[in-house]
Amino acid sequence: MMLKAEKAPTRSKYFVICLVAFAMITTGYLLYKPLPDGFTVTKWDRVVMHIAEPALRVAYYYPSRMFSKASSMVQWTRGALNILSKTLGLLVNTHGQIEIKWHSWNGTPVKVYRPKNNKTSTDGAVIFIHGGGFALGNVDMYDSLVERMAYDMKTLFISIEYRLSPETVFPGGILDCESAIEYFFKYGEAQFGINTSKIVVMGDSAGGNLATVIAQRRADRKASPTLAGQVLIYPLLQMADMQTISYRYFFSRLSGYALVDPESVAYYYMFYAGINMDEKSYLVPSVMSNGHVASHLQEEIDEMMKYENVIESTRQYKNHTIPDRWGVLPNYEAQRLMEPFLTNPDFSPLMRKDLSTLPPTMVLTCEFDILRDEGIIYAHRLEEAGVPTTLINYENGFHAMLNFHSELHEASKSVDDIESWTLAIINGANEN
Numbered sequence: 001m002m003l004k005a006e007k008a009p010t011r012s013k014y015f016v017i018c019l020v021a022f023a024m025i026t027t028g029y030l031l032y033k034p035l036p037d038g039f040t041v042t043k044w045d046r047v048v049m050h051i052a053e054p055a056l057r058v059a060y061y062y063p064s065r066m067f068s069k070a071s072s073m074v075q076w077t078r079g080a081l082n083i084l085s086k087t088l089g090l091l092v093n094t095h096g097q098i099e100i101k102w103h104s105w106n107g108t109p110v111k112v113y114r115p116k117n118n119k120t121s122t123d124g125a126v127i128f129i130h131g132g133g134f135a136l137g138n139v140d141m142y143d144s145l146v147e148r149m150a151y152d153m154k155t156l157f158i159s160i161e162y163r164l165s166p167e168t169v170f171p172g173g174i175l176d177c178e179s180a181i182e183y184f185f186k187y188g189e190a191q192f193g194i195n196t197s198k199i200v201v202m203g204d205s206a207g208g209n210l211a212t213v214i215a216q217r218r219a220d221r222k223a224s225p226t227l228a229g230q231v232l233i234y235p236l237l238q239m240a241d242m243q244t245i246s247y248r249y250f251f252s253r254l255s256g257y258a259l260v261d262p263e264s265v266a267y268y269y270m271f272y273a274g275i276n277m278d279e280k281s282y283l284v285p286s287v288m289s290n291g292h293v294a295s296h297l298q299e300e301i302d303e304m305m306k307y308e309n310v311i312e313s314t315r316q317y318k319n320h321t322i323p324d325r326w327g328v329l330p331n332y333e334a335q336r337l338m339e340p341f342l343t344n345p346d347f348s349p350l351m352r353k354d355l356s357t358l359p360p361t362m363v364l365t366c367e368f369d370i371l372r373d374e375g376i377i378y379a380h381r382l383e384e385a386g387v388p389t390t391l392i393n394y395e396n397g398f399h400a401m402l403n404f405h406s407e408l409h410e411a412s413k414s415v416d417d418i419e420s421w422t423l424a425i426i427n428g429a430n431e432n
């Protein structure tokens, strides 16, 4: 389906884009809802978001409340995002300097973005793993972002088409990524002239989860060469505490907007855990209160999540009061189903106790994101464990903003930050 769209004549492609853009602007006008203060800064960014946010609301927020089956919601959202994403990234121009090719590595499809004529500035490479709650998104949807980074950094990028849930559940996506990455470590030098000691893994949201799970598993196996670094962009790292401050902030300030919301995290994470959410959606209210956490796991979880002070000191929520934690609604079925996952680092990488063997790390978090706190806690724990760590919290940013990297200043700036950190890591790896 995607291939057909790419081959379609340019004129009809632009017609479709104009049509979608027009529909989005009309929707933005009809469903106008003021954005919270500080949600993006420049005038331009706010105008763009006043169009994009209602379009997303129509594309997935409202429909997700209409479907009686959760899996139909996933199918619908996949389709809607595929269409909406065609209006994004049109301003990216890499001047024909990046050659893009599909490969299949150990059975996993991989797209390779390679600066033409060996015009690379480094002999390193970046492995990109896209986000979308383990269930949405694909490599094509991230084309403009990955191509831009390959162009700006003059560096080889690969982007992995891992299989999605609910069709393929945990740990299928991890294994897909790992088999492609194994291939790359083995043949990267011969096929692309890269130095495999200079590979950085990068992912956003659920892709950030996969990226760091892969880094942890590699460190555990003492695989050589080690990864040179990991870039975790508003990563999803745990679902044992769904009442962190950033989660609670959502309920006081952000509900009703098409942002990643607690309910969606519950659905998508549980689909990934292999739970049939078409039948088990009645568990969600309990899960959103932490009622899925068995009491014998609580101590271990509290130990990993205890960084309230760190969170308080980085909190920019401008004088907004955060509601207190609310009562837990225990549900024993949810506890039984989720028990194998909540403290399993392959599923919840924040729960790994020893982080000291991980490579240098960059964590990006956004103020308007329920996942903000877990990213900050992970960065803090990595640093405590002696891992060189850079944490940037974008005070005006929101979850998934990198998908608007060519439209929004704030998002574009964060891409610049990622590029310079990653290049420094790749080049710095020289001296070790």
Ligand SMILES: *[C@@H]1O[C@H](CO)[C@@H](O)[C@H](O)[C@H]1NC(C)=O
Binding pocket: 117, 118, 191, 192, 193
């Ligand atoms: C590009 O680099 C590869 C690997 O180092 C080398 O085999 C190839 O000849 C180079 N191609 C050009 C056009 O320089």
Ligand SMILES: *[C@@H]1O[C@H](CO)[C@@H](O)[C@H](O)[C@H]1NC(C)=O
Binding pocket: 318, 319
């Ligand atoms: C927050 O509250 C303090 C004390 O009430 C006040 O001085 C400050 O200006 C407020 N800040 C914002 C951003 O509203």
Ligand SMILES: *[C@@H]1O[C@H](CO)[C@@H](O)[C@H](O)[C@H]1NC(C)=O
Binding pocket: 195, 196, 197, 198, 428, 429, 430, 431, 432
């Ligand atoms: C590859 O990079 C590592 C680490 O920077 C360095 O020690 C090694 O000499 C490099 N290998 C080659 C073939 O350049």
